Amino acid sequence: MKKIWIKIVLLLSLSPLTAQEIGQNLFKAGFENVQVLEEADTLKVFFEYREFRSPYHSMRYAGLMLQDETEKALVWIPMHHNRPIGNYVAGSDRFFQLSQAEREFYRSNNSLSSYRFHFRINPDFSARFGYYSDPFQIKFNVVLDSRIYLAPGLSLQTGISIPVRNNLDAQDTSPRLAPSMIHYFTQPVNSHFLAASIGSFYYDRYGFDLQYRYAPLDSRWSFGLETGLTGFYWMNAGSFYSEELDAFHAVADMEYRLLFENLTGKFSAGQFLFGDKGARVDLIRQYGTVDIGLHVAATDAGVTGGFQFAFSLWPGTIFRTKKLELRTSEEFRWEYSYNNEDPVARSYRLGMPRLDDVLRQYNELFVQSLDGRH
Missing domain, CATH: 3.30.300 (GMP Synthetase; Chain A, domain 3)
Incomplete structure (x- = not known):
């Protein structure tokens, strides 16, 4: 027994x-x-x-x-x-x-x-090279923010921005409110994705941003549209300045995943952030959790070129309980463009990845390539 x-x-x-x-x-x-x-x-x-x-x-x-x-x-x-x-x-x-x-x-x-209450550490970095009297100008802040889900697909993201160094512009080094927004994401029908944001964004912009993308995740092709209405705002210690919502942008794009090396080509055209009309071409290579891209653009404001990269920050999770988690950002993205005079084909970051950058990670061909199946 x-x-x-x-x-x-x-x-x-x-x-x-x-x-x-x-x-x-x-x-x-x-x-x-x-x-x-x-x-x-x-x-x-x-x-x-x-x-x-x-x-x-x-x-x-x-x-x-x-x-x-x-x-x-x-x-x-x-x-x-x-x-x-x-x-x-x-x-x-x-x-x-x-x-x-x-x-x-x-x-x-x-x-x-x-969901746990996440605190996310995210660097905010801007730079300008080659200015005669100060050839290496940087603006570096550390952002501690959080995202709270309010309803299915709907969240509030906010936090604090802590300046570390700034010899790029006249903004002071006092802590300030980080870019904060209400964000909504949904897939109402398979392969059709929508994202809408209202609040303050990076590059000192505030207003409304709307994205749509048709992206069958088992296909090499995807198509998107981004539009929005924004204005300029500025925060210093004890003061806040803003201008009217007067910058309208609308940019359509198409992406194609090439047949080799996890390369994606992207062609965008429309009216960009500062009202210049023209086109931009990106070539993006995905290395696992790292994206590296090159771009060129030509609008009625001029011609430019540059690079971008995106990756997850080390060490990831720092502290976790059943209700709380402190971690570094799942995506640090930085882009640099060379301009002689006026900004060309400029955009702004939201504080979370844009739809094309998100959905590129979910494409079946990319996922299979990481497991050696493609």
Whole structure:
């Protein structure tokens, strides 16, 4: 009889994890809003993981945790900004669009209380080179901000900006409110993505920003439109100055993922931030969690060229509990353009990645390339 009980205990200890246990284990590892849709031979795992830029790395991390804990096939459904993106089949990284049943499951089980309160450390860096009397001018702030989800797909992002060095402009070195906004993201129909922001942005802009993108994530092609109405604002210790919302921009683009080396070509045209009309061409190479790009642009304000890069900051998570997390930014992005006189084809950063930069990470061909399948 004793041997029988020992066998029962061993079998129970080796039994596959339940959906609830999977959710609990992933949450302890930093995953948020974990929901598990259990089917006859498949587990579909919804989750958001904000430390990594690429969903591949979060899916890989989850897979390593669960590889021996379930007998069912795993399908990952990563979320961005509290919205599910699509299905990635574990082991093949094949992408499939969301079904109506999956959307209904998400709507019924989505939990805003399943997110930690994140504090994010994010550097803010601007530079100008070659000025005769001061050839290396920089403006460097450290931003400590947070994002709070208010409703499905809707968040408030705000924080504090702490100046470290500034010999670029006349702004003082007193701490000030960081760019703060209400941001909404959704995928109302498969492959169609919308993002809207209202508030203050980087490059001393405030106003309204709207983005739309048609991006089938199993395709080489995607198309987008960005538009907005912004004005200039300026903050110093004890003072605030703003101008009218008078800068309208509208830029359309098309992207094509080339057949080799994770290269993407992007062509943009329209009216840019300061009213100059023209076009810009980008060539972007993705190296895992790092993007490096070159660009050239020509508008009626002149011609320019430059480079950009984006990567996750080390060390990632610094401190984590069930309710709180302190981490470095999942994306630090910096762009430099050379201009003789007026700014050419200029834009501004929002404080979170733009749709094209986000969705490029979710493209099936890129995800498979990281696992050596493409």
